[in-house]
Amino acid sequence: MSTTTETAYCLICEHENPGDAVLCSHCYAPMTLIHDAISQNREPCIISVIGESNVGKTVYLGLLLDMLSKRAGDFEAVPKGAYSVNLQQTVISHLQNRKFPPKTPSETDRWHWAYYQVARMGRGTQWFDLVMPDMAGETLAAEVESPQTHIVIQSLLEKTAGCMVLIDAAAAAMGSSQPDLFGLKLMTYLDQNFASSPDEKVYNPVAVVLCKADYCPQCFDDPRVFAETNLNRVWNMCQSRFAGVEFFAASVIGTLGFGSDDEGNIIPIPLHTTPRGILEPFEWILSHLE
Ligand SMILES: Nc1nc2c(ncn2[C@@H]2O[C@H](COP(=O)(O)OP(=O)(O)OP(=O)(O)O)[C@@H](O)[C@H]2O)c(=O)[nH]1
Ligand SMILES: [Mg+2]
Ligand SMILES: [Zn+2]
Numbered sequence: 046m047s048t049t050t051e052t053a054y055c056l057i058c059e060h061e062n063p064g065d066a067v068l069c070s071h072c073y074a075p076m077t078l079i080h081d082a083i084s085q086n087r088e089p090c091i092i093s094v095i096g097e098s099n100v101g102k103t104v105y106l107g108l109l110l111d112m113l114s115k116r117a118g119d120f121e122a123v124p125k126g127a128y129s130v131n132l133q134q135t136v137i138s139h140l141q142n143r144k145f146p147p148k149t150p151s152e153t154d155r156w157h158w159a160y161y162q163v164a165r166m167g168r169g170t171q172w173f174d175l176v177m178p179d180m181a182g183e184t185l186a187a188e189v190e191s192p193q194t195h196i197v198i199q200s201l202l203e204k205t206a207g208c209m210v211l212i213d214a215a216a217a218a219m220g221s222s223q224p225d226l227f228g229l230k231l232m233t234y235l236d237q238n239f240a241s242s243p244d245e246k247v248y249n250p251v252a253v254v255l256c257k258a259d260y261c262p263q264c265f266d267d268p269r270v271f272a273e274t275n276l277n278r279v280w281n282m283c284q285s286r287f288a289g290v291e292f293f294a295a296s297v298i299g300t301l302g303f304g305s306d307d308e309g310n311i312i313p314i315p316l317h318t319t320p321r322g323i324l325e326p327f328e329w330i331l332s333h334l335e
Contacts, residue, residue: 053079056089056176058200072197073154078176081125081160089160089174091204092330096211097227098182101256101297103146105211106179107136108297109323110159118324119167125160125174132157132179140297140318149181153197156180163331171335186227189234202238207250207330210235214294215260217275228253228279236286246288250333252326253279259296265322268292291329295322 052061056079060071069076082089096102110133113122124130135157139146149156157179164172180198188195202208210231217224232251239247255271258264264271272292273280283290299319306312 055079056082057204058196068154072200073156074178074197075128075158077126077128078158078160082174085125085162085174087172087174089176090206090334091176091201092207092209092327093180093201093205094177094209094211095180095185095231096182096254096256097186097213097224097231098148100182100211100213100224102182102211103132103149103179104136104140104297105209105254105256105295105323106159106177107133107146108318108320109327110161110177111137112320112323113161113163113327118328119165120324121164121166123162125162128157129159129161132159140315143314143316145313145315149179151181151183153184153195165328165331173331173334185231189230192234192237199238202235205239205249206334207252208235209252209254209326209330211254211256212276212279213257214255214264214271214275215257217255218261218264218271225276225278228276229282232279232282232286236282240286246286248288250289250291250330251283251287252330253283253290253292254322254326255292255294257296257298258294258322259298259301264294268294289333291326293322293326293329295326296320297323 051064053064055069057074058072060069062069066076094102094106113120136146159177161175163175164170188198193199212228213224239249255264255268269292297320298315299317302314302316304314
């Protein structure tokens with residue numbers, strides 16, 4: 046990580062860019078990340094939130110950042126740069142208007158990135174510099190199918206310290222095999238990126254977050270049992286290849302209504318936001334990075 050007045054190296058892919066570049070010309074990550082990292086004088090720690098399109102990544106990440114900045118769970122969180130607040134602002138303002146935020150654009154240069162300085166207050170406070178992008182599920186799916194087509198995802202995972210894999214528990218509980226099969230692809234992709242050799246297990250902490258658990262409350266009782274029963278392929282892969290993995294149930298919705306959009310399609314309406322299980326996966330990952 047270094048910079049001069051003329052050039053700067055991208056924090057994510059290390060490509061050399063002009064000093065005044067806004068986005069990296071190679072991977073489209075914001076160049077302000079590197080300037081913020083240098084001023085912080087601490088190696089940033091990347092936590093990636095991955096999952097298929099429509100699983101709830103944007104809603105989850107927006108709510109998590111908002112809870113952190115409201116000091117939930119004794120955390121203190123300081124956003125670096127106003128750009129870091131955009132994601133939580135979009136999510137919270139939509140939910141307040143009883144709408145879900147729009148789908149994340151597949152173009153990497155339009156993603157929101159958040160750079161937060163986070164610590165758990167108490168004895169021996171340790172600060173983490175966290176970089177978290179809100180990726181689009183479709184772009185991630187394209188990269189998983191043909192690795193190395195999206196440099197930003199590849200580079201991010203190479204540098205990722207801990208990862209949250211979001212899986213649609215509601216769809217799995219209704220008997221769909223899609224969440225399990227796509228989850229298995231993601232775990233395979235992580236295995237290839239994280240494991241140092243085929244004989245070594247993956248040691249990066251991986252939190253499997255079972256989303257939309259409001260549709261299947263049994264998920265909260267025992268997320269492990271739920272995963273073993275309804276996501277058996279993912280469960281087996283985790284047992285075989287991942288040394289540090291844990292399962293969590295999460296939901297942002299207390300009361301859900303239904304309405305129709307302009308084209309007459311039935312859409313869910315978040316009548317009441319009640320975050321459940323949002324902080325736990327994050328706390329667990331941080332405790333494994335200390
Ligand atoms: N019932 C329920 N529905 C949810 C919850 N979180 C998300 N959803 C639904 O899932 C949809 C997709 O959520 P997003 O956060 O936009 O999904 P995403 O993973 O970011 O999708 P892409 O941006 O396409 O990758 C929302 O529009 C809601 O309809 C939840 O906790 N409970
Ligand atoms: Mg999204
Ligand atoms: Zn780059």
